[in-house]
Amino acid sequence: MDAPTVTVLNGPNLNLLGTREPAVYGTATLEDLRDLCARTCEELGLVLDFAQTNGEGELVELVQRARGRSTGLVINAAGYTHTSVALRDAVVASELPTIEVHLSNVHAREEFRRHSFLSDVVSGVIVGCGAQGYRFALERIAELTRPSRSA
Template sequence: MKILVLHGPNLNMLGTREPEIYGSLTLDDINAALSQLALDLGIEIECFQTNSEGRLVDRIQSAAGLFDGILINPAAYTHTSIAIRDAIAAAALPAVEVHLSNIHNREKFRTKSYIAPMAIGQICGFGADSYLLGLRAIFNHIKK
């Protein structure tokens, strides 16, 4: 089993960007924890971060046939990107949406997700553990 892990815009700034909201772990820390969990589960992951909506769409589109599922934190694109939503729908792979913060307990504009209707589930508000919970969820979903 191989899972594509996608990190959206500004997540490369984790550790220094608003740590009171996003925590003090860096993206490298999160990727290392995901890699360890993947090893424990006996699966492969590939992690990719970009600030570009188009590059996220390209990676999602190219995932079909190469990956069994997608774990995605679309970050700010959650609330704006119909293109990412449509790419996930077209890829026809199970996807889990994750967020470090609870997007439903923040500014009103952050509560709408264009991605959630295309995902098998959404996990938010648990900091870096959201990613680990998401990886376990997609693993269990695909394994069934």
């Protein structure tokens, strides 16, 4: 039996991690996050599908593609969290257990960052835990998608 796939998607400007506002986002790079997710998935018996895009339409398409291929979705939509109804609709249409992740504590930042178009349609939200938030999200997806043990 093949291991289940989990899709981890990253939105705009996350390709600049490690150099962009390290006091806010930390010093981990996107490649560091990919490595952390790969190690975590291996430990959990999952296959990782990891991507980053700066384009809203491409992010929507990546969510749609996950629908038939993945058992769960972890998404750091970055700035699109606060602006994209299209992304929200794609997450709902995916029908996947989804965890929203933010490296920084968005609730302690600018007012506009405190609103998420995703939070009320996802299975959980992890904020302010830095790179470790991705590990938490993958662990939660593994728990949500584990087959029931009832006979």
